[in-house]
Amino acid sequence: MEHALEVRNVSLRFGGVRALSEVSFAVNDGELFSIIGPNGAGKTSIVNCISGRYRPTEGQLFYRGRDITGLKPNARAPLGIGRTFQNLALFHHMSVLDNIMVGRHHLLKNNFLTGALYWLGARREELQHRRKVEEIIDFLDLQSVRKATAGTLSYGLRKRVELARAMALEPKLILLDEPMAGMNFEEKEDMARYIVDLNEEFGMTVVMIEHDMGVVMDISNRVVVLDFGRKIAEGEPAAVLADPHVKRAYLGEEDEVLTYPDDLPSNPPAAERVA
Ligand SMILES: Nc1ncnc2c1ncn2[C@@H]1O[C@H](COP(=O)(O)OP(=O)(O)OP(=O)(O)O)[C@@H](O)[C@H]1O
Ligand SMILES: [Mg+2]
Numbered sequence: 001m002e003h004a005l006e007v008r009n010v011s012l013r014f015g016g017v018r019a020l021s022e023v024s025f026a027v028n029d030g031e032l033f034s035i036i037g038p039n040g041a042g043k044t045s046i047v048n049c050i051s052g053r054y055r056p057t058e059g060q061l062f063y064r065g066r067d068i069t070g071l072k073p074n075a076r077a078p079l080g081i082g083r084t085f086q087n088l089a090l091f092h093h094m095s096v097l098d099n100i101m102v103g104r105h106h107l108l109k110n111n112f113l114t115g116a117l118y119w120l121g122a123r124r125e126e127l128q129h130r131r132k133v134e135e136i137i138d139f140l141d142l143q144s145v146r147k148a149t150a151g152t153l154s155y156g157l158r159k160r161v162e163l164a165r166a167m168a169l170e171p172k173l174i175l176l177d178e179p180m181a182g183m184n185f186e187e188k189e190d191m192a193r194y195i196v197d198l199n200e201e202f203g204m205t206v207v208m209i210e211h212d213m214g215v216v217m218d219i220s221n222r223v224v225v226l227d228f229g230r231k232i233a234e235g236e237p238a239a240v241l242a243d244p245h246v247k248r249a250y251l252g253e254e255d256e257v258l259t260y261p262d263d264l265p266s267n268p269p270a271a272e273r274v275a
Pocket of ligand 2: 044045086252
């Protein structure tokens with residue numbers, strides 16, 4: 001079967017910094033796939049390579065079997081690759097509605113050169129866009145803030161508007177860079193549900209970077225783990241999180257992990273207990 005995405009031997013260097021070293025993995029069509037790893041592991045870098053923001057120093061990227069390594073970001077969006085950003089990238093002075101409309105920009109076919117037929121075509125097109133945008137607003141429960149200025153919204157809502165904008169492009173593959181960062185428990189739960197639904201109901205293949213292991217365990221089909229720019233594990237979430245290499249990457253030395261429970265104050269050494 002053709003993969004939705006294949007990352008093949010990708011390396012990325014910034015001067016002396018090796019952000020990625022020979023990273024390979026493949027994402028199946030329809031999968032909800034997570035990328036995890038400690039800070040600075042290279043997670044955003046790999047997403048930037050997929051979206052076209054960074055060009056790998058070595059290696060290749062395939063989207064539905066097609067080599068996209070050399071394509072510019074604006075050539076990837078029309079193929080059906082959408083994304084959100086780790087640091088919000090909304091137009092703060094624009095309304096929620098207009099921010100979402102921006103997401104459809106590349107889908108606008110009409111321009112001012114089409115002459116006499118412009119108005120008719122443009123009106124029909126505008127209606128189609130509005131309909132699609134309304135569908136997304138309903139899906140993400142953004143009705144009550146549709147006219148609000150994006151910059152005035154809570155952080156959690158702004159993350160949701162950014163997801164709406166990425167969805168407006170109608171991507172087949174959506175890249176989410178920490179969609180739940182900085183959210184409270186309830187907001188995270190909502191966001192996790194939207195992500196599952198856009199995967200299942202809208203049929204989008206999802207590649208998500210997320211630090212919350214509970215969420216990753218709950219909703220991902222498979223996980224890849226990066227550490228210092230290298231892939232250290234890949235597989236189903238439970239197996240990956242039980243992997244000693246992964247524990248070591250997150251918690252330091254493996255020995256520490258194994259002896260940690262004995263060090264807990266609630267479980268003092270026997271000698272201390274008798275004293
Ligand atoms: N544009 C850049 N210029 C120079 N170095 C960069 C650039 N982007 C990333 N790096 C470096 O590449 C490495 C990986 O960074 P990256 O942002 O991909 O990590 P991350 O896993 O997303 O981390 P975090 O969890 O903190 O978001 C880091 O050492 C980072 O400093
Ligand atoms: Mg990052």
